Amino acid sequence: MQDFRITAAAPVDPILLAEAFDEHVADVVARLNAQDAETAASVVAHLPLERAAEVFDRPELARAGELILRLPEGLGARLLKAMSADRAADTLRELDPEDRTALLSGVDFETAQSLKLLLAYPEGTAGSLMTTEVVSVPATATVAETLRHIRQVEHSRETVYAILVVDPQTRALVRVATLRQLIIADPEATILEAAPARAPITAPADADRDEVARLISIHDLLALPILNARGQVLGIVTVDDVIDSIVAASTEDVQKFGGVEGVSEPYLQITFPTMIRKRAGWLSALFIGEMLTASAMQHFEDELARAVVLTLFIPLIMSSGGNSGSQATSLLIRALALGQVRLGDWWKVALREIPTGLALGAILGVVGVIRIGVWQSLGVYDYGPHWLLIALTVGAGLVGIVTFGSLAGSMLPFVLKRLGFDPASASAPFVATLVDVTGLVIYFSVALLILHGTLL
Amino acid sequence: MQDFRITAAAPVDPILLAEAFDEHVADVVARLNAQDAETAASVVAHLPLERAAEVFDRPELARAGELILRLPEGLGARLLKAMSADRAADTLRELDPEDRTALLSGVDFETAQSLKLLLAYPEGTAGSLMTTEVVSVPATATVAETLRHIRQVEHSRETVYAILVVDPQTRALVRVATLRQLIIADPEATILEAAPARAPITAPADADRDEVARLISIHDLLALPILNARGQVLGIVTVDDVIDSIVAASTEDVQKFGGVEGVSEPYLQITFPTMIRKRAGWLSALFIGEMLTASAMQHFEDELARAVVLTLFIPLIMSSGGNSGSQATSLLIRALALGQVRLGDWWKVALREIPTGLALGAILGVVGVIRIGVWQSLGVYDYGPHWLLIALTVGAGLVGIVTFGSLAGSMLPFVLKRLGFDPASASAPFVATLVDVTGLVIYFSVALLILHGTLL
Numbered sequence: 001m002q003d004f005r006i007t008a009a010a011p012v013d014p015i016l017l018a019e020a021f022d023e024h025v026a027d028v029v030a031r032l033n034a035q036d037a038e039t040a041a042s043v044v045a046h047l048p049l050e051r052a053a054e055v056f057d058r059p060e061l062a063r064a065g066e067l068i069l070r071l072p073e074g075l076g077a078r079l080l081k082a083m084s085a086d087r088a089a090d091t092l093r094e095l096d097p098e099d100r101t102a103l104l105s106g107v108d109f110e111t112a113q114s115l116k117l118l119l120a121y122p123e124g125t126a127g128s129l130m131t132t133e134v135v136s137v138p139a140t141a142t143v144a145e146t147l148r149h150i151r152q153v154e155h156s157r158e159t160v161y162a163i164l165v166v167d168p169q170t171r172a173l174v175r176v177a178t179l180r181q182l183i184i185a186d187p188e189a190t191i192l193e194a195a196p197a198r199a200p201i202t203a204p205a206d207a208d209r210d211e212v213a214r215l216i217s218i219h220d221l222l223a224l225p226i227l228n229a230r231g232q233v234l235g236i237v238t239v240d241d242v243i244d245s246i247v248a249a250s251t252e253d254v255q256k257f258g259g260v261e262g263v264s265e266p267y268l269q270i271t272f273p274t275m276i277r278k279r280a281g282w283l284s285a286l287f288i289g290e291m292l293t294a295s296a297m298q299h300f301e302d303e304l305a306r307a308v309v310l311t312l313f314i315p316l317i318m319s320s321g322g323n324s325g326s327q328a329t330s331l332l333i334r335a336l337a338l339g340q341v342r343l344g345d346w347w348k349v350a351l352r353e354i355p356t357g358l359a360l361g362a363i364l365g366v367v368g369v370i371r372i373g374v375w376q377s378l379g380v381y382d383y384g385p386h387w388l389l390i391a392l393t394v395g396a397g398l399v400g401i402v403t404f405g406s407l408a409g410s411m412l413p414f415v416l417k418r419l420g421f422d423p424a425s426a427s428a429p430f431v432a433t434l435v436d437v438t439g440l441v442i443y444f445s446v447a448l449l450i451l452h453g454t455l456l
Numbered sequence: 457m458q459d460f461r462i463t464a465a466a467p468v469d470p471i472l473l474a475e476a477f478d479e480h481v482a483d484v485v486a487r488l489n490a491q492d493a494e495t496a497a498s499v500v501a502h503l504p505l506e507r508a509a510e511v512f513d514r515p516e517l518a519r520a521g522e523l524i525l526r527l528p529e530g531l532g533a534r535l536l537k538a539m540s541a542d543r544a545a546d547t548l549r550e551l552d553p554e555d556r557t558a559l560l561s562g563v564d565f566e567t568a569q570s571l572k573l574l575l576a577y578p579e580g581t582a583g584s585l586m587t588t589e590v591v592s593v594p595a596t597a598t599v600a601e602t603l604r605h606i607r608q609v610e611h612s613r614e615t616v617y618a619i620l621v622v623d624p625q626t627r628a629l630v631r632v633a634t635l636r637q638l639i640i641a642d643p644e645a646t647i648l649e650a651a652p653a654r655a656p657i658t659a660p661a662d663a664d665r666d667e668v669a670r671l672i673s674i675h676d677l678l679a680l681p682i683l684n685a686r687g688q689v690l691g692i693v694t695v696d697d698v699i700d701s702i703v704a705a706s707t708e709d710v711q712k713f714g715g716v717e718g719v720s721e722p723y724l725q726i727t728f729p730t731m732i733r734k735r736a737g738w739l740s741a742l743f744i745g746e747m748l749t750a751s752a753m754q755h756f757e758d759e760l761a762r763a764v765v766l767t768l769f770i771p772l773i774m775s776s777g778g779n780s781g782s783q784a785t786s787l788l789i790r791a792l793a794l795g796q797v798r799l800g801d802w803w804k805v806a807l808r809e810i811p812t813g814l815a816l817g818a819i820l821g822v823v824g825v826i827r828i829g830v831w832q833s834l835g836v837y838d839y840g841p842h843w844l845l846i847a848l849t850v851g852a853g854l855v856g857i858v859t860f861g862s863l864a865g866s867m868l869p870f871v872l873k874r875l876g877f878d879p880a881s882a883s884a885p886f887v888a889t890l891v892d893v894t895g896l897v898i899y900f901s902v903a904l905l906i907l908h909g910t911l912l
Contacts, residue, residue: 024654024657024675025675026674026675058674060674147639150639150640151639151640154636154639154640160636160639161617161635161636161678179617179635179636179639180610180616180617180635183603183606183607183610183616183635183639184606184607184610198480201480213699216699217696217699217700217703218482218514218516219480219481219482220696222617222678222695239678239695239696239699240673240676240695242699243669243672243673243695243698243699243702244673246699246702246703246706247673247702247794249706250702250705250706250709250790251790251794253706253709253710254709254710254713254786254789254790255786255787255790257710257713257714257786257884258713258782258783258784258785258786258787258884259779259782259783259786260783260786260787263787266791266794266796266797267787267788267790267791267796267797267805268791268796268797268801268804268805268808272808272811272812272815275808275812276812276815276816276819279780279783279812279816280815280816280819282779282783283776283779283780283783283816283819283820283858284819284820284823286775286776286779287772287776287779287820287823287824288823290771290772290775290776291772291827293771293772293775294768294769294771294772297767297768297770297771298768298837301764301768304764304767305764308757308760308761308764308767311753311760311764311767311770312750312753312754312757313750314753314767314770314771315746315749315750315753315770315771315774315892315896316743316746316747316749316750318771318774318775319742319746319749319774319778319885319888319889319892320739320742320743320746322775322778322885322888323715323738323739323742323743323885323888323889324735324739326714326715326883326884326885327714327715327716327735327738327739327885328714329714330710330711330713330714330715330716331711331714331716331719331723332723333710333714334706334707334710334711334723335722335723335724338703338707338722340722340723340724341722341723341724345724348724349723349724352724352728352731355728356728356731356732356735359732359736360732360735360736360739363736363739363740364739364740364743367740367743367744368743371747381754402739427782428713428714428782428884428885429775429778429779429782429783429884432775432778432779432888433775433779436771436775440771
């Protein structure tokens with residue numbers, strides 16, 4: 001990538017540059033994202049370091065890694081230091097190991113060490129989300145001393161709204177004070193008197209992103225301290241990082257439910273090979289699973305040959321099973337994600353889904369029977385002399401299949417969770433495939449039972 | 457509901473009550489949610505008003521409306537006043553009109569008026585999310601005066617981190633200062649000198665919840681001012697309300713994508729009639745749409761009777777169309793929601809989905825042809841003398857159906873958006889139903905073309 005580096009004297013679009021000075025950072029990021037990488041890098045190169053750092057601090061900035069490599073010699077390293085530590089680590093994560101090492105070699109020892117520490121945490125953990133730039137004071141400090149400290153360090157800290165109060169000896173976290181509490185407190189009071197006497201809400205560095213988001217959300221925190229095993233502060237995850245993370249997780253959930261592997265790039269920037277890679281895997285796996293339907297059909301080929309009329313309803317019946325399953329799965333994925341339902345509650349869920357499935361199946365069954373009866377009476381289609389038995393087969397088949405679909409769809413997220421997978425991997429196509437094969441078997445079994453001696 | 461009201465002297469579980477005093481509010485809420493309404497109300501009735509208000513300020517508190525009705529005479533009204541205005545309005549929203557009026561009659565005139573104002577905004581708008589308790593100062597104030605004002609009003613304001621600076625004459629919003637900026641500023645400076653000279657990010661009261669969340673998220677705001685047409689402040693939406701709102705929206709998105717109407721209650725608390733109501737509507741609509749497959753099959757009944765072997769692959773081929781459609785829909789729903797793709801970009805998307813669909817269809821087609829060839833060669837199943845043509849029909853059919861599925865699935869969210877619906881209403885079952893009928897027609901057309909003169 002070294003060849004692509006622009007020089008300090010590179011030409012720059014003056015209108016873009018002027019906008020980059022004046023507009024809201026989020027708008028500047030949107031404009032830079034719309035430019036090619038070289039143009040975007042030339043604009044960044046002409047910005048004051050602080051403003052460039054503001055732009056790079058936005059997780060919405062696309063190609064941050066590529067842009068930083070294109071900057072003139074030395075500027076990339078200075079920018080890394082000026083950025084918030086969590087975003088600097090995210091940017092480095094995008095680079096090849098050799099580019100990463102080259103860039104880090106230009107950064108001072110202390111910053112490089114703290115960035116390497118952040119890079120060591122696996123993606124999706126609290127450690128990878130946190131920033132190491134925290135405001136902390138010893139428990140012996142007064143409110144006035146703390147405010148003085150905040151004023152001194154403010155420019156280099158991502159947030160100053162949460163003040164971490166640590167034990168002067170062990171450096172363990174004892175309390176979290178908010179700036180709000182400091183403002184209204186007596187300046188001569190100690191920080192412990194100003195902060196509420198509750199144990200702080202914290203998380204370990206290996207906590208999951210979803211758990212961090214849940215804690216910040218239910219406790220309305222502005223920042224969540226991340227502690228090591230000895231209770232010392234490693235960093236904090238701020239509320240705005242969590243929003244970005246919740247939005248990303250929500251996208252991933254919908255995509256997964258649609259049967260696509262998570263894609264983080266904006267749709268129009270996904271390359272063709274990536275698009276195929278993210279979709280072909282699941283699609284092929286589902287296709288191979290669905291081949292069992294052909295085997296099931298082959299098993300019933302005699303019945304099919306004798307009663308072709310039965311095939312007319314196969315798509316209708318199969319899709320109803322898949323649809324009811326996909327409803328149940330979507331309900332349970334979210335219930336599990338929000339902690340409304342725990343793994344041990346599976347039987348309570350089963351006991352709710354069976355009557356629900358029976359009722360829904362009965363509704364569809366009645367509609368189906370009426371449909372066949374009306375078509376037959378009006379002469380739209382002739383289902384033969386045994387039309388009533390066929391209608392009954394379709395109706396009873398629907399009750400069985402919708403019940404099975406609801407039950408299977410609701411249990412799948414539990415099974416996945418029990419096996420250690422994300423319950424949200426239970427996509428609608430996955431459920432449909434699972435239900436399709438069994439649905440065919442149920443349908444033909446019902447047909448054999450009802451039509452034996454007449455059509456079959 | 458008046459009959460259910462507990463008396464001030466009602467017995468209370470002492471352990472629950474002690475916990476309600478000491479624990480984190482979020483944990484107290486979780487405990488109260490697990491109790492029956494009477495027990496929960498008795499605990500709330502014995503808490504100091506401020507603590508009870510903290511509990512009711514949590515949107516996670518279930519049955520807030522029912523609980524407030526059960527409180528002793530007068531306490532409900534005092535609690536409404538002590539709560540944050542946005543949560544008080546949400547709680548009132550849960551009640552019947554007569555209960556709401558009765559409760560509001562116990563509240564002082566000013567509070568009642570501001571709550572009625574909030575209740576007038578439709579659910580899901582910025583107006584319904586906002587709180588009217590804001591910190592605002594005239595543009596002529598100094599930093600020291602502003603800090604003094606904050607200390608005075610702090611106890612009655614949801615957040616003091618965003619200070620709204622208004623024009624002393626017109627009361628229009630001119631700037632937003634943060635507490636952070638005030639802390640580091642010279643106390644004698646004016647508030648306009650301390651706050652950055654950029655126009656504030658704001659939204660109108662009828663802005664959509666998603667738009668509010670997007671603004672707060674991309675601009676990393678702690679609070680978003682909501683303005684009327686004259687630029688005056690109606691209220692603010694705070695970052696923690698937005699997190700709750702994003703989590704709720706994400707649940708709704710997954711449920712909708714699964715073909716269920718949005719359910720806000722925890723899964724195990726959904727009553728049986730609600731469960732059926734939320735699921736039967738879509739399921740029946742899809743069922744009726746899917747009936748077209750039976751009509752399509754009837755149309756091809758001669759072909760079916762002559763070549764029963766073709767029916768074996770119907771479920772396989774139909775589900776592949778539905779699956780590829782559901783992948784495309786999930787990608788586009790999120791791309792539209794995140795603003796990565798606009799309505800006018802539909803043709804760009806179509807130009808990406810057609811080659812993607814062709815490639816994915818080709819992959820599945822090859823797998824399908826190999827499957828038939830292997831089964832035939834190994835003697836697992838005999839597809840007859842024309843097995844190669846049948847394999848070709850299945851392969852070509854898959855290419856056509858997967859391409860159509862990808863295209864239809866990606867265009868559906870655009871069509872819905874164009875028609876004024878939420879693109880997220882495009883559920884996986886909806887797409888599958890849409891693709892199923894066309895899929896059958898494509899399959900049989902391909903079969904007629906390839907097998908004409910041999911099997912058909």
